[in-house]
Amino acid sequence: MFRCFLAGRPTKNRAKIAQKNMEYDTIVIGAGLAGLTAANARAARGERVLLLAKGHGACQWASGCVDLLDAPEHPLAAIAQLAAKHPLHPYARVGPAALHGGLKLLQSACSKMGYPLVGSPTQTLRLPTALGALRPTSLVPLTMVAGEARQLAAGGPLLIAGFRALRDFFPPLIAANLRTQGFPATSCYLTMPNSERQRDFTPMNLAHLFERPAFRENVAQQLRAHVRQGGYTRIGLPAVLGLHHAVTVVQALQQTSNALIFEIPTPPTSIPGMRLAHALEQAARQAGVHIQLGSWVVRGSGSQKRLETIYSAAAAREQRHHAQHWVLATGGILGGGIRREPQGALRETALGLPVHSPSQANEWFHPHLFAPGGHPIFQAGIATDQHLRPLDAAGQIMYTNVMIVGSALAHCDPLREGCREGIAVATGYKES
Numbered sequence: 001m002f003r004c005f006l007a008g009r010p011t012k013n014r015a016k017i018a019q020k021n022m023e024y025d026t027i028v029i030g031a032g033l034a035g036l037t038a039a040n041a042r043a044a045r046g047e048r049v050l051l052l053a054k055g056h057g058a059c060q061w062a063s064g065c066v067d068l069l070d071a072p073e074h075p076l077a078a079i080a081q082l083a084a085k086h087p088l089h090p091y092a093r094v095g096p097a098a099l100h101g102g103l104k105l106l107q108s109a110c111s112k113m114g115y116p117l118v119g120s121p122t123q124t125l126r127l128p129t130a131l132g133a134l135r136p137t138s139l140v141p142l143t144m145v146a147g148e149a150r151q152l153a154a155g156g157p158l159l160i161a162g163f164r165a166l167r168d169f170f171p172p173l174i175a176a177n178l179r180t181q182g183f184p185a186t187s188c189y190l191t192m193p194n195s196e197r198q199r200d201f202t203p204m205n206l207a208h209l210f211e212r213p214a215f216r217e218n219v220a221q222q223l224r225a226h227v228r229q230g231g232y233t234r235i236g237l238p239a240v241l242g243l244h245h246a247v248t249v250v251q252a253l254q255q256t257s258n259a260l261i262f263e264i265p266t267p268p269t270s271i272p273g274m275r276l277a278h279a280l281e282q283a284a285r286q287a288g289v290h291i292q293l294g295s296w297v298v299r300g301s302g303s304q305k306r307l308e309t310i311y312s313a314a315a316a317r318e319q320r321h322h323a324q325h326w327v328l329a330t331g332g333i334l335g336g337g338i339r340r341e342p343q344g345a346l347r348e349t350a351l352g353l354p355v356h357s358p359s360q361a362n363e364w365f366h367p368h369l370f371a372p373g374g375h376p377i378f379q380a381g382i383a384t385d386q387h388l389r390p391l392d393a394a395g396q397i398m399y400t401n402v403m404i405v406g407s408a409l410a411h412c413d414p415l416r417e418g419c420r421e422g423i424a425v426a427t428g429y430k431e432s
Contacts, residue, residue: 023322024050024290027310029297029350030329030337032057033421034406036280037102037428038327040109043287045431051289052312052321054296056277058335062420063265064239064272066106066139068099068121070418075138076121079422088411090423093386094430102425103139106276109283114247115275116142125149128236128264130169132177136418141272143250147236147262152178156233158185159226160264163192165201168267169238188226193218206240207271210249220256227259239263239272246275295319297330297350307351307399325401325432328353328390332381332407334415346380348408353390353398356383356410381410388427403432 024047028039031053039051071078076096083092091099099121107117119125119139126134126149134149145151152158158178160171171187178185192201193215209215223235235253241263242249253261265272284291295312302308307326311318330337330350338355341347346355357380381404383391388403405427407414414420 024048025323026050026325026327027052027321027323028327028329029053029310030057030327030331030406031055031277031281031291031293032329032331032335032406032424033059033062033276033280034331034424034428035327035329036277036284037105037425038329038403038405039284039289039291040105040280040287041101041429041431042327043284043289044105047325049284049289050321050323051284051291052295052297052310053291053293055293056274058331059273059277060270061268061334062270062273063135063137064141064270064274064276065127065137065144065265066103066117066119066421066425067136067418068138068422070136070416071124072136073124074122075124075422079121079419082417086411088383090388090409090412090427091419093384093388094426098430099422099426102429105429106280106425107139109279110141110276113275113279113282114245115279116247118142118145128152128174128178130174130238130264130266132174132181134181138422141246141263141275143241143246143261143263144239144265144272145262146234146260147264152183152234155260156184157231158183158234158236159223159230159232159259160185160187160236161190161223161226162187162238163201163206164189165192166203166206166238166240166266167201169264174236174264186230190219190222203238203240203266203269203271204243206238207243210240211242211245216249216252217256220253223253223257223259223261227257232259234260234262236262236264239265239270241271243271243274244278246271300326300351302399305397305400307402310351325403326399327403327405327428328382328408329406329428330408332409332414333377335407337408338380348382351402353382353404354393355380357381375413378413378416379411381412382408383410387432388430401432403427403430405430 026042028051043049068075117139124136160175162169162171175185175187297312300310346357390398406424
């Protein structure tokens with residue numbers, strides 16, 4: 001009995017400690033690029049941060065590059081013009097200092113993981129896509145930089161290589177479209193080693209295979225044979241060259257094949273996008289951020305225009321979380337942070353915030369989905385003040401201690417404008 005009494009006391013103390021540990025300076029809801037940037041930025045400022053999310057965010061749906069704005073040459077100058085013309089746009093709300101700070105934070109996290117991002121917000125880079133088109137971006141992983149359009153134009157013969165078993169990546173299609181743009185590209189399919197032919201060849205499985213020396217050497221020798229036969233100076237491969245050691249994989253392939261290697265982003269699942277998320281997650285944990293995945297925030301409560309508590313779904317009950325400040329980074333329509341109700345209205349899924357969206361049902365329909373002005377539904381989001389605090393339908397602040405960041409914001413169309421990552425890191429970095 002005496003032993004049982006003593007055994008019970010530490011359990012009670014642990015419960016008190018656990019309850020105390022639930023108090024944070026800031027809780028970030030969402031683990032996409034915006035949420036991870038916000039968690040890192042606030043931890044760097046000395047705050048105690050908890051990141052809650054139902055999953056790993058939408059980074060795996062993106063290219064793994066950092067798009068600031070679809071501008072012909074100078075994204076930073078174009079952003080300034082956009083902000084001046086559209087004062088409600090998120091770029092206008094946060095200003096250039098937040099963008100520079102967010103980019104610096106992201107580049108630092110990636111460099112520490114051995115996965116540098118190269119480029120500049122003052123220059124537009126153009127990289128091949130999985131269709132052979134050239135898409136504009138600003139910062140790119142080191143594993144992709146040898147495929148930038150200016151370098152391809154200055155180089156010699158170009159080879160696009162892949163595996164027949166990898167779905168949605170077709171080297172002949174990519175090479176043909178590159179040729180129509182003036183690049184001397186040809187294509188080939190590589191042979192999968194016999195020991196690996198029974199696998200399901202998803203991008204993730206191939207990424208793990210490339211981190212195995214035997215598999216990597218087999219592929220490198222095949223590439224070397226093609227280089228000897230065709231005199232290729234650069235080789236484009238699907239962006240599956242390792243999950244945690246991509247730069248090492250590329251360097252090994254280059255050394256053996258005697259050609260520059262570059263990755264071409266594939267349709268989802270995006271391995272480069274996952275690398276960005278892993279870099280920021282690793283940096284956040286090292287900074288003391290507590291990351292709790294599998295937590296679907298379902299509602300919140302507060303008083304006097306302050307959010308005090310949120311509730312996340314758990315196995316048998318709702319779990320309560322308390323903090324002084326909150327960052328909502330659950331994404332927009334594509335990310336699942338905003339959903340359409342059966343009656344037709346849009347709903348923000350975590351806190352029940354009002355969504356700024358087309359008011360009439362007929363505005364949901366548009367004869368040209370990709371018209372120059374964009375579809376009005378993709379401008380839907382949460383309206384905020386200049387400090388990114390949510391507003392109600394009358395334009396009044398709902399919560400003074402809540403910030404909205406990333407694709408959940410209204411008055412922008414990140415996909416059409418080519419600024420998804422830029423808005424994520426700029427708003428995520430912004431100070432409260």
